[in-house]
Amino acid sequence: MLSSVFAKTLRDRRRAFLYWSLGLVAFIAMEVAVYPTVRDNPTFKTLGDSYPQAIKDLFSFGGQFDIVSGAGFLGIEAFSIVVPMMLIYCTVAAGANAIAGEEERGTLDLLLSLPLSRSRCLLEKLAALVAETLALGLVLWTVLVIAVPLAKMHIGVLELLAATLLALALALVFGMIALAVGAASGRRGLAIGVPAALAVATYVLNSLASLVGWLGHLQWFSPFYYYTRSDPLRTGLDLSDLLVLLAIAAVFAAAAPFLFRRRDLTTP
Amino acid sequence: MFGFLGPNGAGKTTTIRLLLDLIRPTAGRIEIFGLDLRRASVAIRARIGYLPGDLHLYERLTPREHLRYFAALRGLDGLGEGEKLAERFELELDRPIKALSKGNRQKVGLVQAFLHRPDLLLLDEPTAGLDPLVQQTFNELLREVAAEGKTVFLSSHILSEVQRLADRVAIIREGSLELVETVETLRARAFVRVEATFSEPPPVKAFAGLSGVRELERKGSVVLLVLEGPADPLVKALARYEVLALDSHEADLEDFFLTFYRTETSDAE
Numbered sequence: 238m239l240s241s242v243f244a245k246t247l248r249d250r251r252r253a254f255l256y257w258s259l260g261l262v263a264f265i266a267m268e269v270a271v272y273p274t275v276r277d278n279p280t281f282k283t284l285g286d287s288y289p290q291a292i293k294d295l296f297s298f299g300g301q302f303d304i305v306s307g308a309g310f311l312g313i314e315a316f317s318i319v320v321p322m323m324l325i326y327c328t329v330a331a332g333a334n335a336i337a338g339e340e341e342r343g344t345l346d347l348l349l350s351l352p353l354s355r356s357r358c359l360l361e362k363l364a365a366l367v368a369e370t371l372a373l374g375l376v377l378w379t380v381l382v383i384a385v386p387l388a389k390m391h392i393g394v395l396e397l398l399a400a401t402l403l404a405l406a407l408a409l410v411f412g413m414i415a416l417a418v419g420a421a422s423g424r425r426g427l428a429i430g431v432p433a434a435l436a437v438a439t440y441v442l443n444s445l446a447s448l449v450g451w452l453g454h455l456q457w458f459s460p461f462y463y464y465t466r467s468d469p470l471r472t473g474l475d476l477s478d479l480l481v482l483l484a485i486a487a488v489f490a491a492a493a494p495f496l497f498r499r500r501d502l503t504t505p
Numbered sequence: 506m507f508g509f510l511g512p513n514g515a516g517k518t519t520t521i522r523l524l525l526d527l528i529r530p531t532a533g534r535i536e537i538f539g540l541d542l543r544r545a546s547v548a549i550r551a552r553i554g555y556l557p558g559d560l561h562l563y564e565r566l567t568p569r570e571h572l573r574y575f576a577a578l579r580g581l582d583g584l585g586e587g588e589k590l591a592e593r594f595e596l597e598l599d600r601p602i603k604a605l606s607k608g609n610r611q612k613v614g615l616v617q618a619f620l621h622r623p624d625l626l627l628l629d630e631p632t633a634g635l636d637p638l639v640q641q642t643f644n645e646l647l648r649e650v651a652a653e654g655k656t657v658f659l660s661s662h663i664l665s666e667v668q669r670l671a672d673r674v675a676i677i678r679e680g681s682l683e684l685v686e687t688v689e690t691l692r693a694r695a696f697v698r699v700e701a702t703f704s705e706p707p708p709v710k711a712f713a714g715l716s717g718v719r720e721l722e723r724k725g726s727v728v729l730l731v732l733e734g735p736a737d738p739l740v741k742a743l744a745r746y747e748v749l750a751l752d753s754h755e756a757d758l759e760d761f762f763l764t765f766y767r768t769e770t771s772d773a774e
Contacts, residue, residue: 239566239570239573239574239577240577241577241578242578245574249565342561343559343561344561344562344563346522346527346557346561347555347557347560347561347562347614347617348578349525349526349527350525350527350550350553350555350557351550351575351578351579352547352548352550352551352578352579352580353547353550353578354546354547499529501527501528501529502522502527502528504559505559505561
């Protein structure tokens with residue numbers, strides 16, 4: 238496990254990964270356990286009618302606001318906020334740790350005194366971040382594939398995969414921002430703060446856009462727009478949305494080594 | 506073996522970090538092994554061993570894991586020279602680094618710098634935290650690698666430490682290189698401050714004309730002076746009186762440097 242920067246980075250994240258995996262599994266299990274109660278309670282059928290549009294937009298994950306169907310319930314309860322936020326939290330922590338964390342702990346000086354170029358070091362850490370995100374996605378998808386049929390939610394395996402992939406791509410956007418800010422500044426606080434603030438801001442921007450007219454076009458700048466636009470739990474993957482999210486992530490990923498190469502490293 | 510001397514804050518660490526391409530010069534370029542550092546930084550670093558002045562290790566690893574990681578990144582099998590060196594420094598390889606004392610951490614830092622038998626060693630205040638016995642082992646190791654024809658670049662703020670090991674010495678002060686001299690030249694100029702306490706005030710003249718004695722001062726029965734060169738004439742002169750206590754300490758670097766500089770310029774006049 239200590240043969241490369243990639244392997245070492247994954248090894249360092251193993252405990253965090255375990256906790257996040259357990260968190261995801263526990264959360265999905267809880268949601269799925271609650272679903273039959275919601276489905277069988279007639280008052281939930283008309284629940285959406287009494288909510289203002291703004292509230293519905295805050296919790297929307299494509300399609301109609303409908304908490305009674307399996308896809309509607311899982312979209313509103315899991316994929317609208319909690320799942321993306323958990324994934325984003327994880328990728329941002331890993332992204333900020335990659336360069337800035339190591340720099341603040343002072344070990345980066347020694348690491349880069351080895352015959353290892355800065356770009357190489359960063360790309361291995363970036364690859365580890367992607368690998369960790371994919372692994373977390375695999376955990377999420379697996380628990381969904383097992384739990385959803387148990388609660389008779391009637392969502393296909395591919396539809397679950399589509400929603401999972403969109404959530405992963407969204408999380409990668411903010412993870413790459415964390416990595417790039419950390420690579421540019423060497424400051425872990427900044428590398429967490431900037432993507433966290435952006436995540437909240439673009440989430441709110443996307444939710445309010447349908448209500449506030451002049452925000453309409455700005456919605457395009459929100460990664461959440463591409464995340465919530467389609468209805469993956471019912472209609473499967475919209476490839477273009479996935480590609481847009483991956484492209485945004487790629488822009489920050491490409492900027493990171495460029496920013497990292499040209500600056501002076503700091504010592505704690 | 507090249508001694509790189511300077512008081513704290515003079516720019517020793519900055520220079521070494523420049524040589525490793527960790528920070529970049531605002532002007533000028535650096536060549537090591539005849540290669541341009543910006544263009545061939547990885548190839549150059551493959552041949553360098555580095556011990557930072559402010560050592561930070563991966564706390565959660567054991568020394569063995571840490572050394573294996575660095576050996577792997579240097580393309581070496583196993584621990585490289587690590588096993589042998591760890592034995593020599595009596596470094597315990599399998600306790601987590603976070604549980605190690607400062608001296609033992611420093612040993613890990615030293616061993617990783619020597620893992621790949623580098624052609625150039627950049628050692629930033631390497632003896633900090635080492636106990637005298639380990640320091641001796643370390644000095645032996647340095648002499649060995651120097652005898653193999655490797656270059657050791659040793660930074661320190663202690664003149665005597667560098668004098669013991671280095672062939673040539675540079676002094677850096679407030680970011681600029683002030684002088685580069687052989688150790689012999691410096692040693693000839695080195696001086697100590699001596700404080701002798703007598704049972705009764707001796708005549709001042711007793712030590713006045715002695716060779717190598719300067720800045721003579723008497724405060725009651727205590728005599729303060731600066732001694733440069735061999736100690737024999739002074740010792741013989743002291744022996745004629747009853748000495749209660751004798752204390753001597755090496756001049757600090759700034760002190761030495763100023764004196765050196767003063768005599769240097771007056772020589773030139």
